[in-house]
Amino acid sequence: MKERKKQYFHPIEVTLDVVCGKWKGVILCLLQEKDYRFGELKDQLFSVTPKVLTQQLRELEEDGLITRTVYPQVPPKVVYSLTPYGKDLEDTLRMMEKWGQSHQQKVGDNFNEEVSEAELS
């Protein structure tokens, strides 16, 4: 899977190592609000494939941020929720969210300008 045995020079690398996956940030933000089932997450994330979603969730689980609860029934039901360590990230995530909003606004003009696809020649 994902090897995480490296030596860190700085504590922030630990956090980044754990949070830097294509969908992990959003997943963690969603789970701050409430627990989610696998399919609900898939719907929220819209364009994620089940394989990749499973990967991201497994890694978050291995890193101790979320728990996976299986309800033995048909059809199956699996609920993902935050561990205390995952909840400890809430304030951090909110700050990242805020910064992202303001930064996107700043760069937002650039993004909007290239909405027209007739750009490259």
Added chain:
Amino acid sequence: MKERKKQYFHPIEVTLDVVCGKWKGVILCLLQEKDYRFGELKDQLFSVTPKVLTQQLRELEEDGLITRTVYPQVPPKVVYSLTPYGKDLEDTLRMMEKWGQSHQQKVGDNFNEEVSEAELS
């Protein structure tokens, strides 16, 4: 270089997109303290190659987090410093740093518990 035309589902993706490079977190943390010259950063990061360091710095610059100031002299001198947007990340980075410390600590404790748990019974 690095294409950043994607559509974001969530503001946090902007922040992660900008901060998630192999050395970007540490670089930003260092620059919170003081400005750095290229060689100083290279020394601090220890195992980074000049090519990769340049890449990371260029991307941070493109994203508006840092500025690159060239002093026209021989030998050359280039100083990297934070923009206001980069400075706005300070609190966020500190929180990530703190969480990283405690999480790393937690994993350390688990290891210790596994070894010493037999002594308690």
Added chain:
DNA sequence: CTGTATCCGGGCCGATACTG
């Protein structure tokens, strides 16, 4: 509903050598 199994392309990042 909640996943696996396979295949695969791209880009991140490193090693090494060279330059103004």
Added chain:
DNA sequence: CAGTATCGGCCCGGATACAG
């Protein structure tokens, strides 16, 4: 001192199909 240039490996993440 502060970078480029070139080559290449690895792994992340997507597409698609299948399964309990």
